[in-house]
Amino acid sequence: MAIVEVSDLRKTYGKKRAVDGISFRIEECEIFGILGPNGAGKTTTVECVEGLRRPDGGSVRVAGYDPVTDRESVTRVLGAQLQESELQPRITVREALELYAACYPAPADWRALADRLGLTDTLRTRFAKLSGGQKQRLSIALALVGRPDVVVLDELTTGLDPRARRDTWQLIQEIRDSGVTVLLVTHFMEEAQRLCDRIALIDKGRITALDTPSGLIGRTAGSTEVSFTPSAPIEARLLSELPSVASVAYKDGRIVVNGTDETVHAVLSLLAGRGISAHHLRVTEATLDDAYLDLTGQDA
Numbered sequence: 001m002a003i004v005e006v007s008d009l010r011k012t013y014g015k016k017r018a019v020d021g022i023s024f025r026i027e028e029c030e031i032f033g034i035l036g037p038n039g040a041g042k043t044t045t046v047e048c049v050e051g052l053r054r055p056d057g058g059s060v061r062v063a064g065y066d067p068v069t070d071r072e073s074v075t076r077v078l079g080a081q082l083q084e085s086e087l088q089p090r091i092t093v094r095e096a097l098e099l100y101a102a103c104y105p106a107p108a109d110w111r112a113l114a115d116r117l118g119l120t121d122t123l124r125t126r127f128a129k130l131s132g133g134q135k136q137r138l139s140i141a142l143a144l145v146g147r148p149d150v151v152v153l154d155e156l157t158t159g160l161d162p163r164a165r166r167d168t169w170q171l172i173q174e175i176r177d178s179g180v181t182v183l184l185v186t187h188f189m190e191e192a193q194r195l196c197d198r199i200a201l202i203d204k205g206r207i208t209a210l211d212t213p214s215g216l217i218g219r220t221a222g223s224t225e226v227s228f229t230p231s232a233p234i235e236a237r238l239l240s241e242l243p244s245v246a247s248v249a250y251k252d253g254r255i256v257v258n259g260t261d262e263t264v265h266a267v268l269s270l271l272a273g274r275g276i277s278a279h280h281l282r283v284t285e286a287t288l289d290d291a292y293l294d295l296t297g298q299d300a
């Protein structure tokens with residue numbers, strides 16, 4: 001069942017069309033990613049979902065509620081990660097957790113939450129003294145303290161080192177496994193590829209593609225490359241005629257065939273049928289990076 005429904009969402013700032021007819025549905029317990037270049041309209045979209053911005057057109061529903069007119073109901077079911085600057089530097093982790101817990105009628109046990117997020121040792125530490133990773137974990141704890149059904153995480157791992165980023169990924173998976181739907185805005189392809197069940201690629205206020213990570217990768221031309229040195233000569237024509245082959249090239253004595261997963265099987269069967277061995281065989285899969293470039297025509 002869809003817990004978030006966005007339909008033909010539109011938002012303009014002056015003459016700038018930040019969001020220009022975006023529609024998507026997020027199923028319960030999904031990790032749904034929003035990906036796109038700077039200024040694409042990602043934050044505006046999630047701010048409309050959070051009820052922080054009033055759309056100019058279209059509709060948004062979170063668990064059936066309108067985030068603008070049913071603000072209070074949405075606050076109960078949706079948790080949003082806070083930006084660093086929104087906490088006072090002198091507030092301690094414990095004070096922040098207690099303060100936020102006090103805002104909800106039936107909050108989660110903040111001590112258990114702190115424990116789950118590895119914050120127990122930092123309860124007396126002031127916000128300004130926390131590391132980037134600890135601040136991020138606190139922002140997740142504050143987003144979860146109201147026991148939300150949906151949590152919005154906007155560029156959560158920006159500025160974290162690779163280790164802290166991986167720990168955060170683990171945490172996001174645990175949050176989903178505990179029954180919370182996650183809406184994730186990210187610039188990191190690897191993050192989106194590993195975590196998201198589905199991804200909406202947004203560019204210039206519109207969705208350019210919406211699919212699973214492997215579905216997006218599968219749309220990339222020549223998404224799989226198989227290369228090898230044949231033990232005996234083989235005509236390029238035989239390879240090009242194989243199903244789903246996009247291109248055949250020779251590079252430094254190696255044959256490089258681009259296509260899909262199916263191409264790999266077809267090439268190996270053709271070689272086996274002719275008694276030719278494929279030396280130094282290498283198969284390379286496209287990544288979400290390649291798909292992003294292919295679908296948006298620009299770097300992440």
Ligand SMILES: Nc1ncnc2c1ncn2[C@@H]1O[C@H](COP(=O)(O)OP(=O)(O)OP(=O)(O)O)[C@@H](O)[C@H]1O
Nearest residue numbers: 013016017018036037038039040041042043044045
């Ligand atoms: N308050 C505002 N007033 C005027 N223009 C705005 C405002 N907020 C955003 N914009 C513009 O709307 C467009 C979309 O911005 P938005 O922040 O939604 O994009 P984004 O995809 O989240 O970008 P980024 O990846 O840089 O955070 C941009 O051109 C931005 O300059």
